[in-house]
Amino acid sequence: MLISLIGRKWRNSQGFTLFELLIVLLIISVISAFVGPRLGGSMSNMELKTAAKRIAASLRYVRSQATWEGTTYVAVFDFSGNRVLFFPVKAPSDEINEDAATDENKTTGVSKTYDLPKTIQLEKAVSDSGEFDSGLFKISFFPEGGSTGGEITLINDRERRYSIKVDFILGTVGLIEGEES
Numbered sequence: 001m002l003i004s005l006i007g008r009k010w011r012n013s014q015g016f017t018l019f020e021l022l023i024v025l026l027i028i029s030v031i032s033a034f035v036g037p038r039l040g041g042s043m044s045n046m047e048l049k050t051a052a053k054r055i056a057a058s059l060r061y062v063r064s065q066a067t068w069e070g071t072t073y074v075a076v077f078d079f080s081g082n083r084v085l086f087f088p089v090k091a092p093s094d095e096i097n098e099d100a101a102t103d104e105n106k107t108t109g110v111s112k113t114y115d116l117p118k119t120i121q122l123e124k125a126v127s128d129s130g131e132f133d134s135g136l137f138k139i140s141f142f143p144e145g146g147s148t149g150g151e152i153t154l155i156n157d158r159e160r161r162y163s164i165k166v167d168f169i170l171g172t173v174g175l176i177e178g179e180e181s
Contacts, residue, residue, distance in 0.1 A: 044119055044156050051120045052154050052162035052175055055084055055128045058112060059139070059166060062086045065111075066141040073111075077137040077152055079122050086112040089140070116154070123155040128168070139166050147171035 059075055066073040068087070076085040088111065116122065125137035127150035139147045149168025155161050163176045 004161060014047050043159050045160055046160055047117050048120055048154060048156040048160055049177075051116055054114060054151070055154075056173050056175045058084070058086055058114060059141075059164065062111075062174070063141045063145070063147065063171045066143055067145050071142045072143065073140045073141045075141070077122055077125055077139075078130070079125075079134045079137070081115075082121060083113060083115045086114075119157045121155050123153040123161065125153070126151045141171055145171050 026178070062073045062075055065088070072089045074087060074089050076087075078085065123133065125132045127137070127139075128149065137150065137152070138148070139150050147166055147168055149166050149171075151166070152164045153161055154164070161178055165174045165176060167174075
């Protein structure tokens with residue numbers, strides 16, 4: 001008897017009213033208005049962190065290649081092209097200029113090119129020879145494990161920064177979040 005009463009009540013139910021549905025839609029829209037922009041910002045920050053980690057990993061790889069192959073490798077940070085080029089250099093005295101990345105006489109070929117995402121910029125680079133914010137900046141990795149060293153700062157469209165530091169004696173690569181200029 002009890003089961004038949006419950007079944008009858010369920011069959012006579014009209015469902016949700018239009019007012020109840022409007023309230024639920026209003027709550028969902030208010031929540032998404034606050035959560036949506038936060039997710040977009042975290043995506044930009046995640047993109048910056050990923051770019052910094054990829055460059056740091058590439059620098060570590062280039063350092064190990066220089067040691068393993070017994071040749072000098074160069075990482076060129078192109079501020080105008082917003083990219084990083086990695087390649088071996090035939091002779092240590094070769095000068096890296098604007099055309100060096102494509103000049104077949106200077107390199108044995110570009111090993112790797114990393115184009116930064118549109119929301120990420122190379123902000124500045126610092127070495128013992130000064131501070132750069134345009135043109136080309138290079139870090140050389142030598143067969144003995146050392147490097148010319150330097151610090152490269154990446155910035156995203158939300159003014160968040162990551163710095164990549166390369167030790168000039170050991171050639172080790174470190175990543176630092178939030179370095180201010």
